[in-house]
Every structure is written in C-alpha cells, then in structure tokens.
Amino acid sequence: MGFLNPQVLYLLGLAGLPILIHFLGRKKYKEVYFSDIRLLKNLEKDAIRKVKISQILVLLLRTLIILFLILSFAKPYLSEVVKSLFIRKNSRLNLVIDNSLSMSCLVNNSNVLEESISYLSALSQKFEYPFYLSVYTTTNNKPVIKDRRIEAEEDFISSIKRISITNLEGKLDITLSNILKEIEGNENVENYVWIVTDLQESNLGSGNEISNMINGLNKWDIVPVIIKTDFELKNFAITGNLSTGLISTNNPLIVNLQINNWDTVASEIPVTLYVNDEKVGKDVVNIEPVGREVVQFKIMPQKNGFTTGYAEIRNDNLPADNKWYFVVYLPERIKILIVGKTGQDIRYIYNALTSSRSDYYDVDISSVNQINYYELLSYDIVIFSNVCYLKNEQIARLKELVSKSTSIVVFPGDDCDLGGYNNLWHNILGFPKLVKFLGSKVEEAFVSLGKFDREHQLFVNVFRKDVDILSNVRFFKVPVFDIDNDDHAIIYYSDGNPFLIECKDDSRTLGFLIATGIDGRWSDLPFKGFFPVLLNRIIAYLSNTSSFNLIKSTGEQYVIENVGKKAVEEIKMVGPDKRVFYPLIERNKLVFDRFDDTGFFEVYSENSIMKELAVNISLSEIGNSFLDQRTFERRYKVDKNKFVWIDLNEKSKENYTMIEKKDLSTIFIILVVSLLIIETFLSRINRVSSERDGE
Template sequence: MNFLYPGFLFALLSVAIPIIIHLFNFRKFKKVYFSNVQLLKELEQQNSSREKLKNLLILLSRILAIIFLVLAFAQPYIPLNKQKTTILNNSVSIYIDNSYSMDAVNKDGSLLDEAKRNARELVKNFGLNDRFQLLTNDFEGKYQRLLSKEEFLKALDDVKISSANKTLQQILGRQSNILTGSANKYSFIISDFQKNVFNQKKLDAKQDIQYAFLKLNATTLPNIAIDSVWTLSPNHQPGASERLVVQLKNYSEEDAKNIPLKLSINNRQKAVNAVSILAGKTVKDTLSFSGLTAGWQKGMITIKDFPITFDDSLLFSFNVDENFQVLNINGSASQDYIKPLFSADKYYKLTNNVETNINYNNFSNYGLIVLNGLRNPSTGLAQQLKTYVNAGGILAVFPDLDVDVKTFNTFLSGLSLPSVSTLNTTATKVDKIDLKNPVFKSVFEEVPKNLDLPVVNRYFSFIESNKTNKEDILQLPGSKLFFAKYGLGQGQIYLSATSLNQTDGNFARHPIFVPLMYRLSLGAGSYDALYSTIGSENVLNSKNITIGKNQSLKLTSNQFESIPDVHFAEGRTLIYTADQIKNPGFYNLKLNDSLLAVYSFNSNRSESDMHYLSKTELNSLIGKSNLKIYDTEKDAVKLISGQNQIGQTLWKLCLILSLIFIAAEILLIRFFNNPKKTI
C-alpha cells in the first residue's frame, strides 16, 4: 500500500487526545455511609467490570475513527501491477490550445477561457509540493521548466490567442522532454481537437506518463479561406503586365456565391473580382495587374467572409528589378551574337567578359550567364558555375566545336551534364520542337503547319545516362539533343549541341533564337516563395549578402526588431528566424539603413478547417491504456492527483470506516450497560 499525501500521517499523533481524556476521566468506586437511607430517593446499581469494558470500547472507537480519518486524508492506494511503493511527488504538464480556432465561442464563452478554467481546476486537485508545466502552441522557452502552483496560475492568465499551430505528436513530444525523473508524471491536453492536429496513424506516447485529453466542444462554423497565392512569372519588370493566381477553399457544407476578392499592392487596389465556390471545393482565380515601379512590393489578397476572419487575408512580397543583368563570357574564336541581342532592350544590362578574364565573385549578381564558345573551360569555372546554378541562377552553354573533347567533358561533368561522344559533320535540320515548353509560351500566336526550324552543319552527340532532370526543347532526327534544359539545385542549365558560329549552322540567325533567349532570361528570376507561414518555416532565402566586420543583419517590423542567425551556402544567404516571428505581417531585412529584402508571414491555414475529432474518433485513433479522454460537456472529469495511475484507491473506504467508528462510539455511550434504577 502507498499514500498520495504521506505528510498527513503526522496527524496520527492526535490519537493521544482520546487516550489522555480516558485516563483523566477514569471513575473509581468507593463506599459511602449514610445514617438514614430515607434521604436517598433513587439508587443506581452499576457493575464496575462492565463499566470498564464500555470505556475501553469507547476509547477504541475514538482511536480508530481518528486513525481512519487521517488515512482518508493521506489517500492510501494499492499500486498497479504490484509497483514498488515509493513516496513520489507529481510532475504535471498541461497544454492549453491557444490556436485561432480556440477563439470560437460556445454557451460558456470562448473556448480559450473555458480551457483556462479547466486548467485551474486541474491544478487545485494537486498538492502544494507538486510541479507544473504550462505549454501552449508558442512553445516558449520560458515555460520549458516546471513551475509551482502559484507560478503556474499566474502564467495561465497571460495565455492569449496565437497564430502558431502544433500537431498532437509535437505537443506530446514536448511534454515528454520535461516529464522526466522518478516523479509521478501526468499529461493533460485541453483542446477542441481540430482534425488537423492528428496527422498520423498512431500516437507515440510513453508508458510511464498518464495522459488525459479534455475535449472542448465548439460549434462547427462555415468558413472560406485564402489558401495560397503564386505568380505566373518569376521575373518582374517595371510597368510590365503581371498575373497572380489565388487559390480559395470552401470548408463548409454549403455553396458560397459571389465572395468579394480584392488585390492590393503597396496599399493601392490593383484588381477586384467575385468568386463562387462549391461546398468543400477549391477554386483558382487569376488576377491581372500592371503599373509596378522598381523596388520591393507589399501585396495583400483579401476576401469578406464571416464569422471566421483570421484567414480572410494573405500577405505576399516580391521585388521588381530595375534591370536584369546578363553576363556573356566569350571564347577567343566565338562570334558574338549575344551582345546585339540584349543591348537592344534597356531593361537588360549586359556585361561582356573574355574567357581569360572572369571575375567569379560577381556571379551571384547576374540573372543569366551565357558561355559562348569557350576554348579552355576549367574545372574551377565549372565549380563556381555549379554553385551559381544551385542558388537559382540560369546558365546557357554554347560550345566551341573545336574544343578539346576531353577537357570539355571534364567541364561538363563538373556541371552534372552529359559528356560528348562524337562530333558530327553531316548537315541536318532540327525536326522536333516542344511548343508546350514554358520557354515558348505566348511566342507563337498561331503555329504554322510547316514550321521552319534551324539548320545545323556541325554538332556534338552526347552520352546521356540520366534523363530524369532533362527537358528537350529542340531535337535533331533520331531524338538527338540539340537544345535542352537540365535542372540543377534551384536553377537550370540550357545546353546546346552546336555553337553560335555561322559556319556551324544558322541557329544564332534563325528567327526562333531571339524569343528563345528572351524567354529563357525571363524565366531566370527568383523562384523564392512569395510568403512564409508562421511556425512552420524558420529559414528565409536571400541572394548572397556581403556583411562587413562589426555589421549584422536586422529583421524589423512594427514594434519588432531581431538579429537573426545567418549562414552562407552555395551562393545564397540563409536567414534563420527560429521562433521569433509570432504575428502576421511584413518584415524588413536591413543591413545598417539599407533595405535588402521584404518578407511576408501569414498564419497557418490548417486552422481554417473548423471540423473536429469526436471522442469516439479520438479513442479509435489512439487506443492507449494509459490515456483517458473526457468530453468536458458530458463527462465528469475525475482528475484527483494520482487517480489515473493507481490500481485501487482506499481513501473512500477509510472515510466510511471512520464514520462507522464515530457511530459506534455514539451507540456505546447511549445504549451499552444502561444502568438499572431503584428507589
């Protein structure tokens, strides 16, 4: 047998009280002589031995009544599975769901307030020496420790609705980190249990922790949410036409008609529309706009939908470049068709380098790098270009057909490209073009039946062992490579089988070459995400940033400023925000007073689905013997300390026995050995 509150056993010293009373009230019989018995009106005849027995029984009843009353307060129990009876304190972790869905109301008020009330009741049922952890979706470090009862209740008052969202497995994992040692361990989850909290088949829970799920009941509400947004072009030019795709989802069981949809850029309305969505369905709508100036753009998509409003807006940001920088590296014998091509448009800023004078450090500044007939491409150049492409750059390779094949193959291998097998000198013509490729999108108003394609006099044939990351754009007879795209990291490499020299073919002078190169460059913008999600994305991407000595990057917003952790990898700067971002909004990345980037953060859309797991569904999903599930509206939540861990509680029996012995004392005093009376 064990005791939940062994400290109460000191009260057994009170047994001395009835013993002392008994000793001092012990009656002694003595003879009394009277001269005249007529003075006695009545004589009580008593037996001395029976009186002694009565007093002893009364004393025993009082002692046992006190003993069992003290034991009832100490709460004895029989441990499960014959556990070793040790005296342990309790460690309790209580999770309060403070996600957006807990802002909903029921007949008792908001769900968050109801959760706080339940938490207070839980804490009251534990002892003063027990310790508690308060856990919310924010996973704040200051609460990754055990608190006293008073500290817990004070911290509980500060819990507010948060945009963060965690799965049930993440919550239990966090609790198990704090519930260690030899104490009795208890985990309480107070939540409305939206279906999004459970994303796996079975729950991984520890056997030495007693779990209790307190399910709060909320009314299922209709909701329309802005699910996501993306642009159809990664390249943004000043004044150019833009198209933005917005995806909306109807989470309710009724159709939604004519939902107002509005697009704003830099607080200026750019497009409006009305969208209808069938029940439970998703729709996409394309918004067109123009008139942007160079610089970072802060966009917002909004709808009007009640009563759930936290997902009625979505923030995004992107940069409109004032110009697009192209690096053209020419070989000694190459004919330069790239310079007149990009010099005709003011948007493109072209830099020409010769093969013998290349500045590797500036590669990250260019959106497109063209290799035009390099005679001696080195492995060092290949390594630098690979880093550039992995970080999102675009590389176009036009070989010198008179290059040393062995040297060129080493260079191609460094870029994970196929190697050259032979040089073909038989004239032929391109016979296949992939008009569905994004490179040719909107190039042809109408595709002619007999499309004139480039003629080639000399070209390389390649040995291709892996075609998983390849897209053929132009092909020679026999499905041979002529111009193809290869994915590498976040960027792309375009490889040509022939050079741009006039003697090797008419590719550079063919009408298809100009739109091909322009479209290729227009696809060379940043494919970085337009926005991030609070709580799930803690790494921001940026172009390579040079930070001087005693300088640091800052992430700022309204009444917010932090110095993020910065890492450099493959020509990119990675900015780690950890859990510092708590609220939706725009955040500026600055170096001193210079604005480097604008990042937008939105709340997690998983909270938009206002459907909940029932108590039956929770039981079927979990099925753990050391877990109890309570419906706070229907079930009496029995959460007295130790009750969910012990095998058999004995405090009720002790209380009943105490009452029995008190009743026995009363009966003994009143009815035992009732004296006979004589006159």
C-alpha cells in the same frame, strides 16, 4: 454505479409482470381418488417436482430479462478516478499547449485556447501540491517552462495563462518527441503528459510518428490525455500563388487564389483584389461544404520595382487567414555573369545579350579559374558554357548558388564528357542526366528543332502560329538528356530528344539547360536571329522567378548572404506594425528571426528600401481537417485504451472531479440476449413435458 437516464428506473415495477401472470394463470384441479397404487403415486410426484422447478426457472429468467432490459435503457455506468488526470505530489506534469493560429478560432465569446485554459484552471483544484510543471507549445521546439515547482493552484493558473496564440504552424509530433526524450532522461520521476489541441490534421505530422510517440509514452506507463475543444467551423481561409512565367510591364501577372471552406454548409464568398492599396478586381465564388474553389485575377504591373498587393475575403471566426499578400519585383536592371572555359564559349552569349538590351542588363564575363573573384550571389542569373569541371571550393559556392534565388543557365560543350557533366551538374546539382552524344562529321547530316510548347510563357507573343522559325536552325552534334518528372522539356529536336529544358526542384525553377554547345561548332544556332530572341526571353523569364521568393510564410527566417561588416550596421527590417527588427550575424550572413506576423515587411539599407517581402499564414494552418476521436484512432492507428480523450463540449461535473465513466449498457444487452436464449430453451422443454403428461 450511476445512470445517465435514471427516469427509466420507474419502470422497474414491470419486472413483476411474469410473477403476476403466473399466479393469475394457475389452474385449479379437482382431486379424484383412485386405488392406492404406490408406484403410480411416486411417478406422479417426481413429474410434478420437475415441472415446478422448470417453471420457476422460466419465471425467474423472464423477470431478469425485463429487469436487465430496463436497466440497459437507463444507461448504467461505473465511475472511477482517471489515473492520468490525478496529478500527485512531487510528480511532473508535461503540458503541451497548441498555440497555433487555428486555436484562436472564436467559440463561446472567447477562443479555443481560452476555453481550454479555463478547463485546466478548474481541474487544478484537485491536484496534489507541490508538483513540477513543464509547459511546451507546438510552435516552439523548446519548453516555455521547464520543471517549475508549483506550490498552489494560483501558481499553476498564472503559469498557463502566460501562453498566447501565435500565427505560426504547430508541430505536435516534434513536441511529443522532445517530451519523450526528457522523460527517458528522468525516469525516476512520475510523469504525466497532457495535450491541449484542436487536432488540426496538418499539424500532426505523419501517422507513424504520432502512433510511435504514444506507444513510447505507454512504455513508461504514461497514458497521455488529449483535451480537445470542438468549435463551429464558421471559417473561410484564403491562400494563393503567382503564375510562374514572363512578367513585365507588357505582360499580365496571373494571381491564383484558393478559398477553403471549413464549414459543413455551402456558401457564396466575395473575393476582392487590391494592388498598391487600390481595388482592382472582385469576384464571387460558390464553395461546397468542406470544399475549396480557385479564382484567378490578371493584373498588369505599371512600373519596374516592387508592386504590392493582397486578396481579401470577409471576416469570420478566424480573421487572420482572410488575407493573402504578395509582392512582385520587376528589376530595373538584371545582373548577369557568363562563365566559360575559353573566350569562344562566352562570345556569342555576350553578343546576344548586349546587342539589344544593353540598357537593361549588367553583363560580366569570367573564365572558370576567375569565379572565386566574383560574388556569385550578387548576380540574378549565372550562365555556364562548356563548364563541367570545378574545384571543390567552387562546387561549394555553386551549390549555395543553386539553393538561393540566383538562376542558372547551362550550355554543354566540347570539354563536357559524360563523366564530367554528370558528376557536376547531375549528381551534385540535380540537373538532367547526360546519356550520350549523337552526331556526324558530315555537314549534310543534321537535325533541326521540332515541336515546342507554344503555351509556355517563353513564347507568349513571340511567334505567329503559321510561322515555324525553329526548323531553320541546323544541329550537327546533339547531347541526349534523360529528364525526370520535375523537369519540363519546352523545345525538342526533330528526332524527339529535348533541346530546351526547364530544370525544377519541386515547383521552384532552378534554371535552364540548353542542349547544345554555343561555340559555333555544334550548330549554326549562334548565327541565327532566333538565338538572341530565345536567350533574352529566358533571361526575362528567370528574372521574374525572384518575385516568388519575396512571398514568405509565418515561421520562416529571412537570410541575407555574403554581407560585409559595414552592411551589418546598415540593414534593418520594418514590419507591418512599424516594429523594427535587426538581424543576427552568422559568419557572412544576416539572419532575421522567423516571421510571427502577416503583412508587408520592408528591408532597408542606408535608409532606402532594398527589398519588400509579403508574409502569409502557413499553408498547414489553412487546412480544414480537424479530427474527432474515432477519426484520430483510425487514421493514426492508435488504440483507444492507450490515451484518455476529453471533449470539452461534452464535459460535465465528473470531468472536473477527474471521474471516468465506463458504460455498462452493452453488457446488460448481452445478458438480455443470453437469458432470452436460455428462456426459449427451457420453455420448449416445459412444453414438450406437458404434452407427454397429457398423453
């Protein structure tokens, strides 16, 4: 047994105080002889014997109370070898190293990962060699080292020092799942699992997964060891997004920035915005401890094509998350494909697009049967009019279209019944559900357009507030759609049903559903001046959404669809450090490996730039929540006996010799309280006995 406060043991002499007080307080009696009555003498002897025994017990209890109280203040503990830290000969160590970005945070003139590796190196002196080592990183699904035989301490140290920090997000739950599968396939080997991590909450996955993984390891008699380094959270992280909406050389682009404060003190942070390497704005935000603040900048794109920019905050303990990059693309020409069942389904849409913006649009038309002859993914926008039945191969191409950056505009029509529309557009592609049709054969019975969202980007600088052009359009047949929380109804009919719906998948705009036929039989919309205005605004709005697909995160892949053999030889990517990347070929796709750095990447074809991309730190690495042991146990419902926790900031020599302390202070406090209760009870009995004898 050891003591954390051994100096308190000098007070053990105080345990003799009850004995000293007892002897000093003894009463002296003068003997007086009475008549020899044997019965009285025997009674007297019995009473004295009982009193002495009780007094001795009380004296002993008081001595023990003082003794145990002093020992509890000395904080006694028992030491024992931690089984999970003692690597035995011919066993296998499954070592998980968190090499995500947050592990590069500066601490003690190094970083968190280097501190952890130094600890592992010192601990390796006590291992039994040889053993087998498998090293996993939280940023890679596959083991970096697989069952390597480690013959000596030097082998182990050289193996773990190969691990370097990345800009990628970590996924500890997936890594533990892979380890558990390996252990289940090698049950004849004694396994150990060590986890080196900063326990950034956003990298842990769901609570159930982590808890299940630890329970799964426990079933194999494995107690995982979590090795954590706490560090000063002197860090601020920046992320952002671009306002969705209509972007042009005449409309401002809103840059929304969010600054996260990891620190426990409030701070003032200057934020600077650069566009095409020129400083265009600056602001200062006050951020509360472990809080976040939002700041907005407005910029005006000066030209068509690619515009690059970034926002920056001052350097701190983690410089990699102090910049957020963005790219905006304003196309010089927009490629549009109109698909209809008949020429009448296409006619008015084509006229509306080509009458005023023929210099800005490349418009192609196609019947439903001819879709296969077009490279759909080469178009920026595809408009479907009166199309509700497609062949299986056409549906497959359309699903691929929806999953990529091409936007879709849908007009129902006479050939769209409930079953046909819902099967294609709702069930397969996720557009709003068609509920029913409302209409009348009497021309005088009609509805008009009613309220609309004036704040939407479609209507910026379009209408004066005192003009209501929408009521001039008459509709004789109205399809009724049921919209969910993701979708946004922008214009309503006068009867309250939605007319113009922005269809979204989470935050990404898939396209628009315009709830009317456009062949001239459902309404007089095709003959009104409002129709080309509305359609051109929709096209301009959707063409801007491609800008948001130019902003990527570290760890993402970049895929180019539908390329020919010639294009494969011509396409390459150049990173911010001028490294050149070449794609892998997968069928008719080009796949660039996941981004591992931040900044601007340029995609070239025939030595000319075809696309610019901005790559930023993953959002999960910007989170400011790092768990301590108690929070980890509570949030993920993990019992403290199911794992071993080592905090390197509280390490001592015992850690290096693989000794675990079991605190005994609580046990001694319980003993003190129990003895006090017994002592109080016996003292009361003695007092009552003395009072009776006195009587």
